[in-house]
Amino acid sequence: MTETGSKVQDRMDLILSRLRTVAAPLAGLGLLLAAAAILRAPEEEAQGIVQKIFYAHVASAVSSYLSFFITCAASVLYLWKRDRAWDFLALASAEVGVVFCSAVLVSGPFWGKPIWGTWWTWDARLTSTLILWLVYVGYLLLRPFAGEGERGARFAAVVGIVGFVNIPLIHFSVKWLRTLHPKPIVLNAQGPQLPPEMMTTLYITLGAFTLLAITFIAVRAEIERLRDLASAMRRHATKGEAR
Amino acid sequence: MKTNLPYLLWAYALIALLLVGYAASLVRRMRQVAAELETLAAAIRARASRSP
Numbered sequence: 125m126t127e128t129g130s131k132v133q134d135r136m137d138l139i140l141s142r143l144r145t146v147a148a149p150l151a152g153l154g155l156l157l158a159a160a161a162i163l164r165a166p167e168e169e170a171q172g173i174v175q176k177i178f179y180a181h182v183a184s185a186v187s188s189y190l191s192f193f194i195t196c197a198a199s200v201l202y203l204w205k206r207d208r209a210w211d212f213l214a215l216a217s218a219e220v221g222v223v224f225c226s227a228v229l230v231s232g233p234f235w236g237k238p239i240w241g242t243w244w245t246w247d248a249r250l251t252s253t254l255i256l257w258l259v260y261v262g263y264l265l266l267r268p269f270a271g272e273g274e275r276g277a278r279f280a281a282v283v284g285i286v287g288f289v290n291i292p293l294i295h296f297s298v299k300w301l302r303t304l305h306p307k308p309i310v311l312n313a314q315g316p317q318l319p320p321e322m323m324t325t326l327y328i329t330l331g332a333f334t335l336l337a338i339t340f341i342a343v344r345a346e347i348e349r350l351r352d353l354a355s356a357m358r359r360h361a362t363k364g365e366a367r
Numbered sequence: 368m369k370t371n372l373p374y375l376l377w378a379y380a381l382i383a384l385l386l387v388g389y390a391a392s393l394v395r396r397m398r399q400v401a402a403e404l405e406t407l408a409a410a411i412r413a414r415a416s417r418s419p
Binding site: 172173174176177180181184220223226227230231234235237238336340343344346347350351353354357358360361 | 371372374375377378379381382385386389390393396397400401403404407408410411414
């Protein structure tokens with residue numbers, strides 16, 4: 125299935141257009157609520173105001189993991205079903221994942237400098253996150269070089285799946301290895317280790333960033349579908365001129 | 368602790384710049400592809416009206 129108009133594509137269009145309609149205003153509202161919650165959240169005693177970077181840093185990380193998970197799942201479905209609709213979704217979520225992963229890599233050093241005394245250290249968590257970012261930047265760069273058609277999509281799907289293997293390694297790196305990066309304080313065996321006000325702020329920021337990621341993915345996938353339609357129409361127009 | 372405020376502001380400013388910049392790039396690309404589709408549709412319609 126290479127051109128527009130498959131059953132999967134029609135169903136996906138419906139879902140994505142509904143997501144755009146619902147998620148976009150909710151994301152806007154969520155971001156306003158998150159900003160207010162971050163301003164009102166109490167300052168952590170030891171770290172002071174700079175600890176508030178944590179809310180957007182963690183929310184960006186979760187949004188990037190979610191996006192890369194969608195890339196991986198859509199890539200598996202593309203290799204299985206060979207329907208371009210899955211490839212469009214994989215590409216869209218990989219791009220959005222890179223944006224949120226960049227937010228993680230950009231915000232982290234501004235916390236690291238005042239708390240650790242350094243902008244960057246080759247710690248397991250930091251290095252594995254940088255590798256994740258590089259793999260998916262590679263995924264995006266590979267696509268135009270590997271060709272527009274099925275061949276490029278197939279190569280990209282393999283990279284999209286292999287890249288996801290890094291995410292469990294990133295999560296467990298702070299448990300398995302001696303690292304400078306803080307241990308998980310929400311997802312741990314003892315339950316969340318944050319005061320309720322900070323926990324609420326984190327949940328609101330997480331919700332807002334997740335909705336924003338979903339909106340971005342839905343819009344980006346639609347752009348890719350329309351580009352595919354445009355290239356089909358261009359071929360149709362050129363064929364007509366040749367006759 | 369107040370001396371740490373610029374770190375917080377820089378971090379949030381860069382995150383905002385990234386997200387707003389990406390949203391703007393999506394809007395620009397959406398407009399571009401919509402304009403291209405309109406041009407192609409007009410070309411196909413014009414050719415169809417010319418053909419006997």
